[in-house]
Amino acid sequence: DVKVTQSSRYLVKRTGEKVFLECVQDMDHENMFWYRQDPGLGLRLIYFSYDVKMKEKGDIPEGYSVSREKKERFSLILESASTNQTSMYLCASSPGVEAFFGQGTRLTVV
């Protein structure tokens, strides 16, 4: 079974902190994605990566950056957390047609 693991299920951070959300997949997938999920808005794509050290902006990249130093790991970075970044963050990986999701990280910024 494909496994996509997000490092934390729940996080509480203070405004202005630098926050790292980690995602690891064990199936050698080329493509990895970060989404945020908010009620009534569905999933919105923040960033995606189709290869090591490659990244592409999604629909809402402002306030975020990403890092993909190794194929299995895709990190989402909030440079200076703000309360409007309180959300559920979902990581996904894909070899092509199917996307596999992690359990999600619920981040609260206070």
Next chain:
Amino acid sequence: GEDVEQSLFLSVREGDSSVINCTYTDSSSTYLYWYKQEPGAGLQLLTYIFSNMDMKQDQRLTVLLNKKDKHLSLRIADTQTGDSAIYFCAALGTTSGTYKYIFGTGTRLKVLA
């Protein structure tokens, strides 16, 4: 840009059929998906359909695709309380040679006993 739309809520009685609808705008979408999200969990792929098909059946699930109207539906036969969840429609689109998934808002299905 690309967009995927769904209604937000659906309520059905246990044993009835549920039909969740979705429309999308990108006519070049090659694959269309249905994902299920249970409370506190990530998204689980239920089924997907290639854009040159108009129907796919998998046990209690039937997916219908009307490519002309860009309309996708998911029918769940004999709906059970365990089917209560949020269902997301998604389309696979391409941008500048790379592809990405566009998700709808999700439809919250509530099954009444």
